[in-house]
Amino acid sequence: MINFLCWLLVQIAKPETQKKTLTVRLFFVSKSSFDLFINFHPSSVHQSSSKGEGLFLNKLKSKFLRVMDRKINVFVWDMDETLILLKSLITGTYAKAFNGSKDVQKGIEIGKTWENQILRICDDYFFYEQIEGCNKPYIDAMREYDDGLDLTDYDFANDGFVGAAFDDDANKKKLAYRHRIIAQKYKKGLRSLFGEKMIKSWDDLYEATDDYTDKWLSSARACVAQCARGNKDSTAPNSSEAENINVIVTSGSLIPSLVKCLLFRLDDLISYDNVYSSWEVGKYKCFSLIKERFNGPNVQFCAIGDGWEECEAAENMQWPFVQIDPAPVSTSHRFPELNLETLGHYISVIYGGDSDDEDE
Known part of the structure; x- marks a missing residue:
């Protein structure tokens, strides 16, 4: 709660x-x-x-x-080059940072394979070809226009939706319908859309990517899972059990970001309504929306990412910020080293802990 x-x-x-x-x-x-x-x-x-x-x-x-009175920790994650590695694989910058110890071309091929799969799923199953120009910061942004119509037999291909004119009320309602279906598909997962053969091919690609990136994907997921579990608050050893909430704020478009969550096994840890896109509104606006949504006297926020924009937004919000560095350097600010204990340290620096109150 x-x-x-x-x-x-x-x-x-x-x-x-x-x-x-x-x-x-x-x-x-x-x-x-x-x-x-x-x-x-x-x-x-x-x-x-x-x-x-x-x-x-x-x-x-x-x-x-x-x-x-229970503490609530809201972890605000960047996606690309933080929870997943994709752009740096496609450009080869990830492999080049290892000074010859990794096959650059192999990384590029892995990245492009992911990119093709993501775009195909977006277009074929998540209306992306229709709504690419209608990016919203979160999937429920159009809910007020959804009249609850039964969409079981709705013909999305011939309903007259015009993405370029989505600002009129008729198109807003049609966009809201699409968002509702996208949310439903996200909740059901990829196995409700695809057969075992396709699922296995993605599992194999995931494992190959995880091996190539020295377990970056699986360790990042494990860290999010650790945050997702109810656990003793590391910033306040004597406090009651804390509630942790994971939120993603990505600089990419919303629909591809939701598909990435599905493909990279994050959908069971982060619900569709906790995925935000800063593509048009910027990171600071998304952070403000998150603060407004979750804010309270016992809520603590922590932002994690690799970019300057989320760093600046976190600083403006007076949140702790953990800078991720995918480069192969000796640091706890990359996966697999990063864990909840490290995040808890950053939170305690900004917010303190119960022990401070006891000393008073």
Whole structure:
């Protein structure tokens, strides 16, 4: 449960129902609002309520506040040259940094194979040929235009969608339909779209890439998985279990980035609504959207990437930033060396830990 923080609206059923019913509804505001509601709305909570209901409410409040006091770490990952290696394979810069110990041409071939597969899947299964010019920062950006129409028999090929004119309401609705289908396909995964033969070919390509990059892909995925698990907060040894959330902010277009998540085995760790594209709006805007979405008194952010733009955006947001360097140097700022403990150190430098409060 994340710290958008909620307060509880408790409504006791009217006496004429001759049966008291406790209804709980959640609203996204602050913990202080919850306290004010409990303390200053006695008619909603205590009037006509039994002693048993009062005890239940006190227990509910206590449990709620314990959850709200739990730290939340939001890890904001760059994708290319951070979680995956692709551009540097295609250009040969990754292999050249090893001064002859890696086959440059082999890396280029691996990178181009990935590139071709990504574009083919985007065009054939994710409407990319139609909506390439309609890039949005996240997949739910058009949700307000989706009227919930049943799309089971919808003819996407002949619905008159014009990508170049997507600013009018009719095309916005059609774009929203496509985004809904893309989200559904992402949730179901590649195995719902392709047979075992195709899946095996991608698995083989993944393993070949992982071997060529000294386990970069698998170790990056393992680090994200480590962050995704509920675990003891390394920045506060005496604190309760922390909740960790992984978010991707990529400089690439949104649809190819979602397909990359699927192909590079990140889809079970990062949901489609946690993938952001800064292609048009920039990293700072995406970081601001993420802060607005997850912000709360116990939320800590950490950005991880290889580029200057995410570094500058993190600095402006006053977030810790971990600079990734794919070059073969002796550093913990590359995979497979980077892990949750290192990220926790960066978080503690900016945010401190519970021990600081105890000393006071």
